[in-house]
Amino acid sequence: MSTTLTAPGTPVLEASRIGKRFGFTVALDEVSATFRAGEIHALLGENGAGKTTLTRIIAGVESADTGELRFAGEPVDFASPAAALAQGIGLIHQELSLIPSLSVGANVFLGREPRTTRGSVDDRAIHRQTSAILRYVGASCRSGDVVESLPLAQQQLVEIARILDRRPRLLIMDEPTASLSRENVARLFEIMRELRDSGVAIVYISHEIQEVFAIADRVTVLRDGRVTMTKPISETKADEVVRMMVGRELEALFPPRKQVARSPRPVLEVAGLSLPGHFEDVSFSLYAGEVVGLAGLVGAGRSELVQSLFGAPPSPLTPRDLGGSVSVHGRRVTISSPREAIAQGIGLVPEDRKTEGLLLTLALAENITLPQLAELARYGVVDRARGARLAAEQIARLRIVTPSAAVPVRSLSGGNQQKVVLAKWLAKRCSILLLDEPTRGVDIGAKTEIYAFVRELAENGTAVLFISSSLPEILGLSDRILVMRRGRIEAEHEPDTTSEERLLSAALGLAREERPEHAEA
């Protein structure tokens, strides 16, 4: 085991001027940070600020484009998380890294199984040591339990146990408490303090600001891939931290809002909608001609909500698991498949366009006309000329940059691909359009164009509900803003009377007084 007691305050890991790009997006821009022995160092930032990318680079999951990492004074460049872990850097993910079909013990010792003198895996030693570490982290599961049969909280504890068993000198915890119960969190904090006092450096990422102030010694805030603040926790306050997390300039990207007379009756009415494990008692209405922004943190249940409205809740759940009611144009409907959603005039632009929104190998025109082959076909034969006209119309309207309508969608840039997904639903003329992160991974030029189309659609009478993790986008594009937190609609804001700070506070649960009395829109 690699425990060496390091004097408190000694730098364990120094990151200097780390840079990382993903396509158009600059994830990290010259980020420097020092993580010291005997210190719990909180890393804060909005979704996409670069916290997770930084920790993944430190733990060897990804490599930096530029900059240098020094671990215990030595420059390092880990080829894999296993290599980093062997050196004493442990990363506890948001995403579990357990093999579901193996037992708890097999997972804790995966890749480093102890052996008996006969060459067999020493299952007794595994059982003994796993039982001890499970007891230490306060897990109630047993070494022999199969991981996939355990509740999420127990799996999370197994994940924590797996890393702690390696006795890392630098422990990175990326939202470890998200699925834990209060007692589990309390025990975890005890462990973190014990480890800190024994000289471990801890990096702690959390969206729970109160938790951070309860446990951390130092806080570093990232925004848009840069460090905006690093201070001892005693010298700062929650509102300063929130201010440092937001505070971007609002670019003049957004089309002006036009006041459209609201029809008296909503196009879409959602009442008490619930999906076990994802969202609960969600009620809101959408009116023709308005753009409603859905703000919230990753994991708040926003994507699952729009997927459910489109008749496709996350597997293995099905529309039958939904509670509550949905009405379209005042009529109660049961949307049990995307096919029925489309028939009701609902369209969805999903978060991951590559796997859910596009058939990458098919031609541009074929993708655009996919949702309305029925209208384009006579006796089952597609009228290709009409399809081509329709595709050409949409390509011109959305200014999709392409050599022809016949090229496979895969060959287009991200922004143009996203326009194709939009074109699909524009061509279909749906009355309710659900957009999930419509501008993710899209360059600034395409973003402005997409904003303009969304606005245009609304002016033509479509009701738009869009999810975005970018608060400027939410503020700039929405007529109304709903904030979701932990599966519930936490607040409703008007863009003119709110701010990024207030939205973020609501998403973080710092602004309880703004919870609406009831959900009448």
Add this chain to the structure above:
Amino acid sequence: MPRPDSRSAVSAFQRWAGPVWVWTVVGAMVVAGSLGVADFALLSNFQAVGQAAVPLAVVAIGETFVILTGGIDISVAAMLSLGNTLSMGLMAGHEGRVWFAILLTVLAGLAAGATSGLIVAKLRVPSFIVTLGAANIVQGIVFAYTKQGTYGSPAPSLVNLGYANWGPFPALVILLLPLLAVALWVQNRTRAGRHVYATGGDPAIARLAGISVTRVRIAAFAASGGLAALAGVVISMRLGSGEPLAGTGFDWDAVTAVVIGGTALRGGKGGVGGTIGGVLIVAMINDFMNLQGISTFWQTVAKGVVIFAAVIAGAGTELLTRRRRQLLRHLPGSAAREAPAHG
């Protein structure tokens, strides 16, 4: 909170012998056969079933490891033909060449399997296509050097083994036991075995844990190739010669046995124990039909029906447990929702 002993006993049984329901089906078939099929419940018939099942068991053990890693090997039929004709050619009836021929044959199978594994693991080509190609190449080579005729012959001592019984037990079954023991040991007691499950369970996570997924895959395909070639030697004890088409049908029979033995086609779950149950089910179906004088056409149909039943039962229970878990995970206590439709 101590767990009831019965549950851990069941999981230990499953680890070594496979799903309980597979052996329930085997038991039910024995009972049904004894009651309903004339001449089934005779020692000589049981011996015949055992002898006939061994070559398939050898192939299916190797196939199990490949499927556990999340792949599939459909070249085992060709590999068996290769093993059969190559070993018989090398042996050519000489008693002194038995071990030499077997060793060289198994090495050839290992090498051919490892080649497929290398392509699958390094180039990330679906194993179905890679082994389809390998099957054609190997079978073609077998045709070329045998001129599509009977080729070579086993040493006299081997010929007897194919139908011999030691005491009440078929000799081949006794000879299978050490192989089965080694396979179960590798599967349950070695690092390699655990890494096979990890690779099939989630290759990305396995890689992140420092496991060489490439090596695991190559090893699994090599084992499958080597065992299929060995099965070619075994079958010569029953055929009495090398036949270029000795392996015909073994590819799908092996996959059938593995799947109805409870190993998940997407990998990570199952094992050799269940496969043996699957082999016995396939062997007994054939035996029932032979005893009843039903044509091989209907035997094929029966096998298809059994595959459907096994796959539907497996997929159905899997989906149900996943749903139940997902729902229970977030609903503490007994607040199980009666799922009213939302419309």
